[in-house]
Amino acid sequence: MKIELVLGITILGSAIALIYSFIRTKWINKQPVENEKLKQISGFVADGAMAFLAREYKTLLTFAVIVAAFLAIGNQGFVRLQSAAFIVGAICSGLAGYIGMKVATRANARTTTAAANSGISAALKVAFASGSVMGMSVVGLALFGMLIVLVTGLLITGNSIVNFSETITREDFANVILPIITGFGLGVSSIALFARVGGGIFTKAADVGADLVGKVEAGIPEDDPRNPAVIADNVGDNVGDVAGMGADLFESYVGAIIGAMVLGAVLPVDSISMQLTLIFLPLVLCVVGIVCSLIGILCVRAKPNKSPQTALNTGMFVAAILTAIATFPISFLFFGDATFGNGIGALNVALASVVGLVTGIGIGLITEYFTGTNKRPVNSIVKACETGPATTIITGLGIGMLSCFPAVLLITVAIVTSFVMAGLYGIAIAGLGMLLTLGVQLAVDAYGPVADNAGGMAEMAGFPEEVRVITDKLDAVGNTTAAIGKGFAIGSAALTAIILFSAFKETMGIPYIDITNAWVIAGVIFGATIPFLFSALAIIAVGKAAFYMVEEVRRQFREKPGILKNTELPDYKKCVDISTAGALKKMMLPGVIAVITPVIVGFAAGPEMLVGLLIGVTASGVVMAIFMANSGGAWDNAKKMIEADKSIGKGSPSHKAAVVGDTVGDPFKDTSGPSLNTLMKLMCIVALVIAPMLKAFHGM
């Protein structure tokens, strides 16, 4: 196994992805936007989104500087480079969100135009192009960032890069390369968490505020330009669902790669060449995934006689199947006949990767069952809406909690199966296996908000009804396929977190951690409360910001009666400001808690309790993430079913109850729920980063 070759392949993979993104962006920019009103509105939205992102990143600068200083001062020797790697990670994470958002704010008005001029196929093409730019630039940027820190690390060890595989030692990894990689991971994860929480608060405060007063009280439709919060709502889609999700999945991808590489480096195996195999296999698997994703993306073509759903499904499944197949020869190329642990070889590792893929799809299908329209769970919410908001909420909460069981059962089976196949490394590869085709998965995910926004803009700019029908159709397709993407993200987060705290234990050199030790138990129980605390802060933030938004929208309607009569323009900017202020003010505390808790527990109570804490966070985090995502998703679709049912009609008591459900579900599924994925990994990475300091502090 030649490291130089792996690095070369990785550069190539990263370059392919980034070049594709560049070309596609050019193409999107060339698409026309003809309608003047549309141009104006899309300008409002793009400006609002960019302004928010700029202010958000500025706020995070302070945080980044403090952490970087802590890493530079707290560490010794080369480990200080963690500090620089952290900054690189933070920048990459921010960049991933920025690029996705930039292209999405370009694509939305162009999708509207395409829908108006040429119909659904053309609109799908523009919207999906935007998603694919985001997908490919996230994976490309991830590999590129990894390469920067990895090559820096390799150069610093003083080994000659051209003959690296022969001269490198395990100490080089332990003392230089691993700390740098984990520093990079810390930067990625922490910025992703803030971006998700900040974007989530922004978008849901706007959404809730717009819905509660606009839809329920004033009785005007969604995306009506008379609603003062409507621009904030559309800005929110971009900063939350696009930029937030981009940073989030960038983090998932990097987390899974780092988890597998770090574990590969700390696992006790016989030869250095086997160690290198374990460390570098993940990178090549990622490149394979990128190539297969690109093929999948190119397969997505809407034709008049083919539904958009089929087009997207084709892309996803082509990529997944190709990747699954390609994993086997790659694994055999890397391992040959060699084995590690209890006779674990090429076949075992490849199978573990397939376990991950299958589990991800399985969780996705479970998610789809519990949140999909016309399935039993959502139907039961629709029925509960007849008896008012209280039963709507009770039923939705119940369904979300219920859905955890099969999903977690599947994750449990995946943990045990991949462990039986290939030990802890098997779990790492299974976690990575779920995300190998992230390029195309994210393309599908990120296309949804663009279609949604395009619809909103069609409404605001006064396009005819049929344009909205097209974008709604595209949006609905995106929702279903996105459910599967969520399954991958949650499953992978669970496995990655396990790998990261196992790697922490190995790094600390602790032989075993007895779970019936009171300190460990206390850690587990305390850890289980962190996702609740974190969710509480995010939810309460949304509630508060939404409250101010509601007050503001009511005030505008009251003080400017011309707004509803279409004779006066609402003050959109005031609403954008309220969301921005709420998000920036409230995103810091939850993020800081996530970063600081492992540090306090690690130093004050020791590594045993810290591992207990991390397991507690992971266990309760996984369940809470699924619960919140699925309750939210189910309410959302119940509302859509009621809105689509002509016999019930908007404004009926059932519909009002459904809107309440959807409003409660919004912060669940778009603010706190998805942040939990990042939370658990971030806390584990913090532990890994402070491991050398902990060892010194506790004299181990």
Place this chain on the structure above:
Amino acid sequence: MKIELVLGITILGSAIALIYSFIRTKWINKQPVENEKLKQISGFVADGAMAFLAREYKTLLTFAVIVAAFLAIGNQGFVRLQSAAFIVGAICSGLAGYIGMKVATRANARTTTAAANSGISAALKVAFASGSVMGMSVVGLALFGMLIVLVTGLLITGNSIVNFSETITREDFANVILPIITGFGLGVSSIALFARVGGGIFTKAADVGADLVGKVEAGIPEDDPRNPAVIADNVGDNVGDVAGMGADLFESYVGAIIGAMVLGAVLPVDSISMQLTLIFLPLVLCVVGIVCSLIGILCVRAKPNKSPQTALNTGMFVAAILTAIATFPISFLFFGDATFGNGIGALNVALASVVGLVTGIGIGLITEYFTGTNKRPVNSIVKACETGPATTIITGLGIGMLSCFPAVLLITVAIVTSFVMAGLYGIAIAGLGMLLTLGVQLAVDAYGPVADNAGGMAEMAGFPEEVRVITDKLDAVGNTTAAIGKGFAIGSAALTAIILFSAFKETMGIPYIDITNAWVIAGVIFGATIPFLFSALAIIAVGKAAFYMVEEVRRQFREKPGILKNTELPDYKKCVDISTAGALKKMMLPGVIAVITPVIVGFAAGPEMLVGLLIGVTASGVVMAIFMANSGGAWDNAKKMIEADKSIGKGSPSHKAAVVGDTVGDPFKDTSGPSLNTLMKLMCIVALVIAPMLKAFHGM
């Protein structure tokens, strides 16, 4: 340490408690009920409650027979007696609920009469007498049941009871006495779980149904006799809040005693005499607690110049302080200068008990802060009600989640502190310490529903407004003090669960269980999902039963227009039947899941994963229990604040939103939340019970 003496003291303690209950019951029965309408209504309620309890116990008979058969067939030799002990436990648990409910259904109309005839002091006296009967009969019955199985076990070992302390061996405990005690615990816990869930579904289906149609749609006040669900609602208070809570806290008490005794028996210590000290100390501490509780109860006297709150507080604090003080001499009497473990002696053990007491009070105060009227959290819900039901729900969920953090932090500190003081035995004693004064705590808890019912009956029987004012005042006091009781129950459940699974590990003879073993991790994550599954089933059951109740009440209003005009009587019985059917049908599945999961995991995946599972259940169970209890409590009090605020008024949008919050909170705080306490202990006890079979099965 003479075992004979301990048994004698325990008999005495049990007798004191039961005799007090008997005398007090006689006194209550002698109080007059003069109003004919009141007599009739209270007859309806008592009959409905008894009919439900009879049907519930009949349904549980099948379950009990199957489990008893499993224990009789699956075990060898004397261990088969587990089966009989299980039945004794089940009967005791059922009896505790029955007695409490019987006296509560007697006391409610008498409290109404006392309030009407003689004012608040007399009413407090009757209601609190009812509570104290329940409190003392629960603790008396618990010790009595323990004595039956303990003495049977001692006799079977073939040792002479008069000279027992000298001849008994560790094998006698391992092979005979422990299995019998755990069998008893299994009976107590499983019936308690069913009673809590069944009663919880009944009461909340009725409550939600009555509120949604009566209060929100028809706009009639609470407890209006025109509401067809009003009798079902009052029956529910008795079968849920009284019988369910009685069985539940009976289980907490027995669980804490068993946990400490079993741990005392399996801890490796040098001498058999020290082992006996550890085993039998808990019983004597309980007797001390009973005597102090009785003194506390006798201190509760309402005087015209003293608020009822002060009276109840005096009782609670006198009992707590006396018990804390008395623990020290008792501990020194038992241990003398002897120590175990790393020099753990009398002082350490007594201090651990105080840690438990202080923690319980601390959690209670936290609960009170998060759920109390006029405190910041509830005020924020009141404010959120202005913007409708969605923000009300979001804020309430956020507050519940937030409240977990300080409470769990306190539990974490208690675990670590009591462990540092006296090892695992310290944790056991801390868990028991929280419940030593259960006699008076439960008296205060159980008095609330009586006062509540008395108010409902005053309303239904057409008593003047001032009677209702008195009972409302009594009820409000009960709510505040009950918060502290909940703190004790949750804290104690967490510590007891830890002790029980630690005892399981010791019983299995496993030296350590590595938390980074993939099977253990999988167990923890899977375990974390069980409380969610369990809560989901309970909540969905309430939602469904409430849906039918709403339909039925609407039907009656529609088909019998005379009901609202007071010219026609509603069909109360139909509503009672709907609640009964819903409760009996839906209580089985969650209970069976709790019992069967540890069996499946233990046999199919082995004891390591089982311990992981139990820890996962405990960690997520504690957090979920606090979350649900406090969200529910906060919504309840927010509604009360709005109803009390004349400037807002009933029927306003704010009030409607508050009712939605309260309705969602109902199943949280009275169905699923409190059941979780029992769930985690029950699953641990199941593991302990099957430990001998698991050992044989896995050839350990």
